[in-house]
Amino acid sequence: MTIVEKILALHSNKSSLRPGELVNAKVDLILGNDVTAPVAIKEFRKIGISKVFDKDKVALVPDHFTPNKDIQSAENSLMMRNFAKEMEITNYFEVGRVGIEHCLLPEKGLVAPGEIIIGADSHTCTYGALNAFATGVGSTDIAAAMATGYLWFRVPETIKIIYTGKLREWVSGKDLILYTIGQIGVDGALYKSIEFMGDTIKNLSIDSRMTMANMAIEAGAKCGLFDYDEKTEEYLKNRVTRNYVPVTSDSDAVYEKILKFDVSNLEPQVAFPHLPENTRAVQEAKNIKIDQAVIGSCTNGRMEDLRIAAKLLKGHKVHPDVRCIIFPGTQEIYKNALKEGLIEIFIDAGAAVSTPTCGPCLGGHMGVLAKGERAVSTTNRNFVGRMGHPESEVYLVNPAVATASAIVGYIVHPEEVLK
Amino acid sequence: MKLRGKVFKYGDNVDTDVIIPARYLNNPKPEALAQHCMEDIDKNFVKEVKKGDIIVAGKNFGSGSSREHAPLAIKAAGISCVIAESFARIFYRNAINIGLPILISKEASQNIENGAIVEIDLSTGLIIDLNANKEYKAEPYPEFLQEIIEAGGLIEKIKREVS
Numbered sequence: 001m002t003i004v005e006k007i008l009a010l011h012s013n014k015s016s017l018r019p020g021e022l023v024n025a026k027v028d029l030i031l032g033n034d035v036t037a038p039v040a041i042k043e044f045r046k047i048g049i050s051k052v053f054d055k056d057k058v059a060l061v062p063d064h065f066t067p068n069k070d071i072q073s074a075e076n077s078l079m080m081r082n083f084a085k086e087m088e089i090t091n092y093f094e095v096g097r098v099g100i101e102h103c104l105l106p107e108k109g110l111v112a113p114g115e116i117i118i119g120a121d122s123h124t125c126t127y128g129a130l131n132a133f134a135t136g137v138g139s140t141d142i143a144a145a146m147a148t149g150y151l152w153f154r155v156p157e158t159i160k161i162i163y164t165g166k167l168r169e170w171v172s173g174k175d176l177i178l179y180t181i182g183q184i185g186v187d188g189a190l191y192k193s194i195e196f197m198g199d200t201i202k203n204l205s206i207d208s209r210m211t212m213a214n215m216a217i218e219a220g221a222k223c224g225l226f227d228y229d230e231k232t233e234e235y236l237k238n239r240v241t242r243n244y245v246p247v248t249s250d251s252d253a254v255y256e257k258i259l260k261f262d263v264s265n266l267e268p269q270v271a272f273p274h275l276p277e278n279t280r281a282v283q284e285a286k287n288i289k290i291d292q293a294v295i296g297s298c299t300n301g302r303m304e305d306l307r308i309a310a311k312l313l314k315g316h317k318v319h320p321d322v323r324c325i326i327f328p329g330t331q332e333i334y335k336n337a338l339k340e341g342l343i344e345i346f347i348d349a350g351a352a353v354s355t356p357t358c359g360p361c362l363g364g365h366m367g368v369l370a371k372g373e374r375a376v377s378t379t380n381r382n383f384v385g386r387m388g389h390p391e392s393e394v395y396l397v398n399p400a401v402a403t404a405s406a407i408v409g410y411i412v413h414p415e416e417v418l419k
Numbered sequence: 420m421k422l423r424g425k426v427f428k429y430g431d432n433v434d435t436d437v438i439i440p441a442r443y444l445n446n447p448k449p450e451a452l453a454q455h456c457m458e459d460i461d462k463n464f465v466k467e468v469k470k471g472d473i474i475v476a477g478k479n480f481g482s483g484s485s486r487e488h489a490p491l492a493i494k495a496a497g498i499s500c501v502i503a504e505s506f507a508r509i510f511y512r513n514a515i516n517i518g519l520p521i522l523i524s525k526e527a528s529q530n531i532e533n534g535a536i537v538e539i540d541l542s543t544g545l546i547i548d549l550n551a552n553k554e555y556k557a558e559p560y561p562e563f564l565q566e567i568i569e570a571g572g573l574i575e576k577i578k579r580e581v582s
Contacts, residue, residue, distance in 0.1 A: 022563040035444050039487050042447075046574050049581060065445060072445040122485040122509055138513035139487040144577045152563065186432055187479040191508045220479060222508055275432060362441040362484070381483060383436040390440075390459040 002158040002253045003225045004193040007133040010247075011116050019157040019256075024150050027057070029110055031119030033101055034062040036139045038076045040120055041083045043143035052087045053149035059091040059110060060084050061101040064358045069365035099330025099356040102126040102214060102298035107330055109239035113228045113246040118142065118151055123298050123380065125216045129209035130236070131228040131246050136217060156222045157256040158193045158249075163200035165264025170414040172308075173208025174300060174378065174398035176200070177215040178269035180261070182279030190220035192256065195249060200263055201226065206235045207304035214299045215380050218276040270411060271396035274384045282401055285411040292375040293318075293406035294387075295399050296327025296354075297361045300378035303333055305399040310342040312403040312417055313349040319409035324351040325367045327359060351406070363388045376405045420541040422499040422520070424472035427457075427464060428533035431477035435489040435510065438481065444488055449495035456492040470497040473539070475531045477503065481510025487517065494519045500539050502546060502557070504528040515564055516573040522546065522557035530555075 001009065001016060009017045011025040032040050037060055044052075052058050060080055065073035084092035091110060098104065102123050105111055113131035117124060120142045127134035137151065145151045163176060181188070194216050201209070209226050216224025226232075228246030236244075267281035295301075295309050306328060318324040326346050328334035334356065337343050346353050360367030361379040369375055369388030375395070377387065382394035397405070400414040407417050437459045439452050446452070457464040474493065480503035481489060490513045493501065500520040514521045520541055527546045531537060535550040544557035560568065570576035 022561060035441075035447075036485065036487065039447050039491075043574050047578055047581060070445060076445065076447070120485055120487070122483065124485075136485040136509050138485055138509060138516055140516040140573050141512060144516075144573050147577055147581060154561075186482060187505065187507075190479060190505060220482065220507060362436070364441055368442075381434075381436070383434045383483060385440050385459040386436050 002193065002249045002255065003195060003247050004133055004156060004158060004223060006247045007114055007116060008153060008155055010114070017155045019155050021155045022152060023155060024152050025116060026149060027118050027145050027151055028115040029057055029059060029117040030142050030145050031059045031061065031101060031105065031117065031121065031124060032142050033064050033121055034066055034073065034077050034080055035064045036120035037080045039139035040143040040146070041079060043140050044146055047147050049147055052146045055088045056090045058089050058146055059105060060089055061093050061098060061104060062095065063098055063100050063356065064362065065364050066098065066357055067095050067355065097331060099333070100298045100301055100358060103301055103329030103333065106130060106210070107239065107332055109241065112236065112240045112242065112244035113232065114244055118145060122217045123214050125221065125223050126210050126214040126298060128213035128216065128223050128225040129206060130232055131226060133223055133225070135223050154191070156191055156193045158195055159189055160195045160197055160255045160258045162198040162258065162260045163263050164198050164260070165200055165262050167200060167263060167266065170268055170400045171266055172398045173204055173211040175266055175269045176263060177212040178271050178276065178279045178396060179263070179266055181215065181219045181276050182269070184219055186218060186275055186277045187220040189216065192221055194221045194224045196224060196226050202229065205304055206231055207302040210302065211299055215276070218380060268398055268401045268413060270401065271382055273382050273393045273395065276380070276382060276396060282411065282413045285395070288395065288411040289374065290322060290376045290405055290410060291373040292367060292369065293322055293324045293402045294360055294367060294375055294377040294379060295324070295402050296329065297358065297379040298329065299380045300399050301327050301329030301333065303336055305378065306333070306337045306342050308399045309403040310345045312400060312407065312414060313351065314345050316349055316407045316417065318350040318406050321409055322406050323367070324406040325354060325360065326351050327354050328356055330356050360387050362386065376402050376411055378402050422471060422473070422539040422541065424499055424537065425469065426473050426475050426531055426533060426535045426537055427468065428531065429460070429474065429476040432479045432482050433476050434483035435481055435486050436483055438489040439486065439492040444486060447488055449491045452488050452492035453495035456496045465496065468496050468498065471499045472497060473537050474498055474501045475528060476501065477528055478505050480506050482507040485509045487513045490514045490517055490519045502527050515567055518572040524555045524557045527555035527557070
């Protein structure tokens, strides 16, 4: 069996499973945020039971329109807060202690290998980086799971992608995943599980693995999974105290297909509007002037990302015509960045630094674009109107390209700033 | 159940950000969401759509965000069914869970034109294009999902199970 088949089998009392089977599986953690939880709470009330199935296995994270941007979003947050109190939810995170959900839950030790995590947020697949089966579902799904502790799943086919070669300087997990989506398309892994394998992956940091797993959904995938190794073990140390069992695919596992990418010559990638599959090497992005650079999000808001931004911004200034906005993913990341002196570098360079929030990634607040404006962004989607006006544009890049572009004023290769 | 309506035709990869832009997610009431459904790709949709009308689209309909607000907006706008070549998986779950009928048919998706009048028999999956006088058959639902549909959505099914 593949990783996802094994995890689903273990959670549904089956000795084996094949793609296409439908199972009712036990879930280990259920996530909702301030946009999706209010809809879920309304559905949960209709069931007519007074308690969630396990108050320790629900995480409610107000991160999208928080600190609340308007009265209606404040009402939604209030509804979620009251529900959390009423249900005595252990893992409710208030503003000031909250972070962007997919940066926060792994950091808090709420994700472990072999577990099933569902979230009413499409980027829940991020936790595949830690060898967990994690997938985005809807609000009604989490309402049902909060009541019963179970959810239905179709066992997905698995695509294995093997990456080989040493990455060049300024190339990261973001470029691997953008390149992959460019190769297979935004529905290239629709309904399927992806296993990210190969020597390139073994050498990749956990932060970069999370970036890759995070964007598996942008190829339509149900989940993007990684093997457990010493890097995973190191990350989980002091975070996860409960027992867990890592899962690997069997040598005779059946894959729908196996793709191989030699990435030793891969250049930093740019996904042009309005689909993440419109990827090209950064050198092909010529004379693309930008108004805004966004660095952060559940895709690229971790320490590795902020360190790269600081490395480039040190001794430089953000271009006079550019707004550069940096979003550390969690309070812990923010504090570490402060300790390392990164925040000071950002401020000296003329960048804005925000409290953790999803903010502009989905055109919510804290950096919404006007008509005709263009942003370079380390986020995950460049759909029509994603960051604001339907006639604005988003170019998806890694943190190095976003930072270098913020300095120069148009999209450039980072080596143009730091040779 | 028989449906009949006028077709609004769209292309591939209609994402949930255009079905209902995030700037309207702060009010999750279905009727409020419906007022802005599809507006970033089709300003006339909300003005023209009538109860019972049908959306026909290409591949990967409903891609992107997990927001259940997307099928809620479509349903509250009056759309009786969405036909596509394929659906993004979270949208597919959400539509089944909230009781928005969706059908998969590559041929119907490719051939039915904007503005056509279409009749659908949900019990058999039969799609009839009355303008072109052509018939198509949608893929049947797996039995497990049929149970959710027949119960009237996932919550109704769970209610029966916990009571």
